Amino acid sequence: MSYKQKIQTEIKKALNGITEEIVVEKTKLKEHGDAATNIAMVLAKTQKRNPLEIANEIKEKLKSNTALISKIDVAKPGFLNFTISDQALIESLLEVYKSRENYGFVQNKLKEKILVEYVSANPTGDLHLGHGRQAVIGSCLVNLLDKAGYNISSEFYINDYGEQITKLTETSWAIYEKLNGKQINWSEGFYPEEGVSPYVEKVLEDMKSGFMKEELGQKVKDLILKSQKQLLSSCKVEFDKWFSETDLHKNKVVEEILKKLKEKDVTYEHEGALWFKAEEFGDVRDRVLIRSDGRPTYLVADIAYHIDKINRGFNKLITIWGADHHGQEVSLKGGLKALGYDADKLEVIFVQLVSLRQHGQEVKMSKRAGAVITVEEVLNEVGADAFRYFLIETHANNRMVFDIDLAKKQDKDNPVYYIQYAHARCCSIFRQYKELNAEEKFDFNNPELLMNLFKSNEQEYAATKDLILKILDFPEEVILAAKSTSPNRIANYLKDLATNLHQFYTICRVISKDLNLTKSRLALIEAVKITIANGLKILGITAPKAM
């Protein structure tokens, strides 16, 4: 139990029988103590009393609990400000050593089974930076939800059926013919030549003569898919399952869904096509399910795929799409609703677009102009750690600018190193200590020893306490980030923690002649190290022992 929860419990006890939620939060200013609650102001309304009066009553009831709270103040409109006792801080800190590599993570698995689907790029070319952002956000979210106790699975939906594959096949064949010296009039319906060409050339190396057009297309698709998989894997984006759209058609799942939609009477025929009455389910217009030439649209397959997910036992579906797909959400949810499924089980996260800045200039990404910045280019330039950090730092809802020059820098300007350096610093202190005290080993899990942390001057005391409080924020931060599906919060938390560590390091010398103080500070450093490492684990960024 965190110190905040302990205070909460105590207040609840003091005010027995109240139904209002008691919020205890960290304070921003030192003058306000370590934690505060607004409960007196909340109660003032229902009880029609002066909040200061209520606050003072609560203060009287709690002030004897010195083991937890060393000081209580009542402030202005009706805040109760608490200063946490040193003893309580140490007790909380012990949790870090008990849990170690699981510190901050929820131990008891929740029942909820969540499936996160992300990237799901077409196997028709290179992944661009937008995919990269979705990939990083998705994989961090998967890690985060997993650590927050959910049963989590991840999937990449392969659009390997229908139009795109036909287009890819035609494009590949055209490239093949061009290589054989034939004159090609490049069709509007083709994919950009420079994106597909390298794959075609590679495939042709192993092809025996006399192959069919479709065979070439399949091979090119397989190669593109394989390279996407390798590329994603190289920046630690892994999936539990690669789900093929073709299987959905082969296994008659799409057919089945169509049949059910017809049975529910939410379809009609118009101009030779089969339409879904999407407008009845909140869409701006009705949508085509089967084109007049008999080919199904992506929408049917999408509905079928999401229903298949629910039928596989997931209680919650998270689907990550690029922001340019937001118009599809209502149609898809409409399809689920039409078939009697709870559309609220599906949460679509839209990742806004990424632009790139290079040499101080914004590079506009445009597929048409062929100015596509690929994941591979950027990844090769900046490395996996910086790639992930830069793409996770900004909330998905926000458009972002990827500053490639900054990400490339191997120096202090690059924020990813700031966090990693904090971890390396911790490791370095231990190396130093071991050199001086080869045989000396001790148990961190020792409250008496840890109390030495507070035997210091005022400035040191403040830095020590700030650092401890920041470490103790981590478990709550994980839960809040998970609940709001905001893995970027973890990046921001780690930046703050690193700051606290660097400040502490500057003010408090760890290794000194005072052995007890040294040991207690080493224990604190150990706790920082554990917390940073655990946070970086969620982000899929390495925690270097030395830099």
Added chain:
RNA sequence: GCGCCCGUAGCUCAGUGGAUAGAGCAACCGCCUUCUAAGCGGUCGGUCGGACGUUCAAAUCGUCUCGGGCGCGCCA
């Protein structure tokens, strides 16, 4: 026209209805004979796009408005 997202320091971005809105970068000034200066401290920088409302309390919630991005295909 309708819908979704965004608008916070010169730039990039944080900020679960709380108290005096933060960080990094850029600019300027300091700090290494002791654990990594990839660090720390300081200065400069803001009508949180605007208006009205709800509230003891609003960057945060609501309505309206201005600005930007995206979407509204028998494309995906």
